[in-house]
Amino acid sequence: MRIVDVNEFYSPTGGGVRTYLDRKMGILADMGHELIVIAPGYEDRVEDRPGGGRIIWVKAPRLPFDRSYGMFWDAEPITRLLDELDPDVVEVSSPWRPAWIVAEWQGRALKVFFAHNDNMGAYAVRWLEGVAQTETVERWCAWYTRYMDRFLAKFDLFVTNGGELARRHERRGLTVDAAMPLGIDRGYFSPDLRDERLRTALLAQCSLPPEAKLLLGVGRHHPEKRWPTVIDAVERAGERMPVGLILLGQGVDHQKLARRAAGSPHIRLFRPVYDRLRFARIMASADALIHGSDAEPFGLVALEAVASGLPLIVPDVGGAFDIAEPPFAETYRARDARSGAGAIARLFRRDPTILRAACVHAASKVRTDRDHAAILVDYYRARIDGGTTDRRLRA
Template identity: 85%
Template structure:
């Protein structure tokens, strides 16, 4: 099977989408399938991936606020590639130009809109926070749901990356054909990678002894990640308990966050760790993952933490909440620093050995990226066969 993903979020400089797609290319190649990505680049180019798969870069303008990403505008270069590649399945996940370019393309492929994010939650609800509650904001922005409905009518299937995003769209009146939860490259992550010396070194960076609690946050420095909520919560707890926080990430809010933690003696910001083995060791060596984003529809970082045997502190909305289970997690009211502080305190009061044993048990049950790829291919195959049967 040949799958082509027309993807505006695939960046030459990295990021979560690139990590997901590069790994998906390699896994599908091992399974005897092919994934090709069409992405906006600074120039037209073709790039083969060592593990299988290929990138077709199409020259496109850069986003003005983040030059790492491009924006498709002209349909012709993309549809010409689709005609040449003649895929069995074509995916896209951007609701802007790619949705219309792919939706209007007249090829034989099964056309799939694969939603990986929720613009309503990530932008509209966040921008109007404090002005109106989420249900009211969604009523005000019902035009966006109607807009999605117009381009979705041109697709054969509407798929989401998990149950949380499917529920959101269905509440708004859209029909979701399937929820396909993502998996992780579980071979990288394991509780066995825990390194007490590394843990002590990170706590020392936070100005704390190894008897303290080390919290880890991972993600872009972006308003939707809600790191100020997490920082505020840790500072509240830090007044009465020895707690350190290490944040791994970078992004548009880096300067804002740097200023925010300047007077916080036990909170440190570090650049992202792209070396996967080292990142996995850091993950396994912390005492809990603390997460702020309520807009993410799927908790990929939370899954990696669980695979590392790491307990969770996450908001009660968003994809991470679907992963959290009481034996190894605490949840708090989304966007509420006081509630987040309460969740951290509850975790600190729990028996650490029992908590870690529950997290270690959960680590063996995390879905892998191979599971995800196999499920996706089976779904596409059934959809193609069903369409052929209807046409016969």
């Protein structure tokens, strides 16, 4: 099977979508399939991947607020490539220009809109949170749901990356054909990678002794991640217990976050760690992962943390909440730093032996990215072979 993903979110400099697609490309090649990504680049070029798959970069304008990402506008280069590649399946995840380019392309492929994010939750709800409740904002933005429904009518399938995002869209009146929860590469992540010397060194960088607690935050420095809420929660918790926080990431809010954390000796900001083994060791060596985003539809970082044997501290809304089971997690009211501080305190009041046992057990149950890819391809094959686009079917 040949799958082509027309993906505006695939960045030359990294990011969660790139990590997901790079890994998926290799897995599908091992399974005898081919994944080709058409992505906006700085120039036109083709990047072949060892073992199979490729990235076709199409020169495109950059986003003015984040030049790591580009945006497609001209349909001709995309449709020409789709005609040449003649895929069995074409996926797209951007609801803007790429969705319409693919929707109106006249090819034989199964057309799939694969939602990885929730623009209404990430932007409108966040921007207007001080003005109205979430339900009210969503009513105000019903035009966006109607807009999506117009282009979705031209697709064969509407798939989401997990149950949380499927529920959001269905609550707004859209029909989701399948929720396909993502998985991770468990070959990297393991509780066995815990390194007490590394943990001690990280705490020392936070000006704390080994007996303190080490929290880890991972993700873009972007408003939707709500890192200021996390920082406030850690500072509040730090008034009653020795606790440090290291944040791994970068993005448009980096300078703002750096200024916010500058007065706290126990909070450190670091750039992303792209060495996967090093990153996995850092993750396994913390005492808990703390997360702030209530807009993310799937908690990929939270899943990596669980696979690493880490307990979770996450808001009570969003994709990470779907993963957070009571034996190894504490939740707090989304966007509420005081509630977040309480969750930190509750987690570290638990019996550490029982908590560790629950985390190790949970690590062994994490879904792998190979599981995800195999289920997805089988679903596509069944839809192609069945020759049906009955939208009531679910994976």
